[in-house]
Amino acid sequence: MAIEFKHVSYTYQAGTPFEQQALDDISVKIEDGSFTALVGHTGSGKSTFIQHLNGLLKPTAGEIQINDQLITPQTKNKELDDLRHQVGILFQFSENQLFEETVLKDIAFAPKNFGKSESEAEDLARAKAKLVGIDDQLLERSPFELSGGQMRRVALAGILAMEPQILVLDEPLIGLDPVGKRETMGTFKQLHESEQMTILIVTHNMDDVANYADQVIALERGKLIAAQSKQEFFSDPQWLYQHHLGLPRAAEFAAQLMQKGMQWDGLPLNVDELARQLVTKVKECNQVGAKDE
């Protein structure tokens, strides 16, 4: 039970003057229960990659195994219904997918499509709305009266109401305020930890990668350039700069200190780790200083 890409390639509009290869021979495995970050530049193929995860796109070559479902270029759309149910994708600017008269109805839309009864779907919707922090009094309002951040939460609740095993998030934090960002990431972390949900998040923010993910997949111009643990991924700043990927802020700071001669016990990836190592260093210095006197 995992996601496995085997030599997957995808070409947009094959056979026309607009032909464009978006994925090029990608082989990668995403383990069950992992929290994976997908990074890469605009146009590196991230969005194409995630659309393969529930069969919105089918590979033009190669095959994908997701749980029990094998997707090949010949797979029929009908066979993918069940997969759509298992893999929830929250697209970029997901507030644009809202359309129902009330928030509650919008959240209940997906479970109803997947065969839940009206009342079951509404119960699910209420529970998921609570989970993402939508006030009960908002449930009967029109989604178009809400603020952008609240609409984003409604969209997230709408995906969670499908009760997917795998949650795919395409830059879910763009345009949210700092509090909204922290709360939303907190929700993802909670889903990952308490419900063992497999999460794949597309992001440009290396701090989020360092703070939340355990695996990193990096794409560049449709090719896979890295698929490893976060520690390995951030271990070579030089390589990251070469591929224009950058470091988390804490690691960036640590790397600059390293250039001035500071030694680290493994590059700290987040502020907590940075603080811990600094405190140890200061203590060591104090001890050395005390002996000298």
Add this chain to the structure above:
Amino acid sequence: MSNIILGRYIDGDSIIHRMDSRAKLILSLYFIVIVFLCNNWQTYALLGIFTLACVLLSKIKMSFFIKGIRPLIGLILITVLLQLFFTSGGTVYWQWGPFKLTSFGIINSIYIFCRIVLIVVMSTLLTVTTTPLEIADGLESLMAPLRKIKVPVDEIALMISIALRFVPTLMDETQKIINAQRARGVNFGEGNLFKQAKMLIPILIPLFVNSIKRAEDLAVAMEARGYQGGPNRTKYRQQHWHLADTVGIVVFLALTGGLMLLRG
């Protein structure tokens, strides 16, 4: 979504690409007029060869034009069938109630078919070799005399260029919304007609909401930068009438002469 070819620009550097958009617009319209001069196989052959030459000059793959015709095949078939079964005259081969198959009908339907294909290919040639903005500029410039009779030419041109500019954006967005709703379990293209019509709601509502929002943003952005229409507005892209454009007009006139001679 992606097979709509009519109305898409393909970058290139052929003599047709470089022609002035005004010349191309006039000639495309003029072509539709002279197609109706054809009334025998010689004239259709001449026009066919001419169109083929234009396509070759544009250096755009032939398969592309064939694909452009494909979405219109239903329309063409209906027209051809109507012509085939409802034309009287000549030898009658078969008759059943109001339907009849006559020699005139067969010839007429072949001609109609050629006529539509020629017009579609020529119009496609205009849109694949001219950017939407060039077309809008060309229209504005051609409509300029109408200002005298108080036609809001600048506003019309602005509306056309904004509309053309946002066609790809809207298509992109439609695809995104379709994807988002498919991910939420909507199966497009399934069920009866009523069900399918209902499936349009989750696409159309977000699309309209976004379009209105975008229009407001655009209006604010234009006003913030002091946009003002009117004849005094200068242009970033200047249009230039070249020798090739004059030659184009001459060729079309010669073609008209040829058609007149060959006409039966």
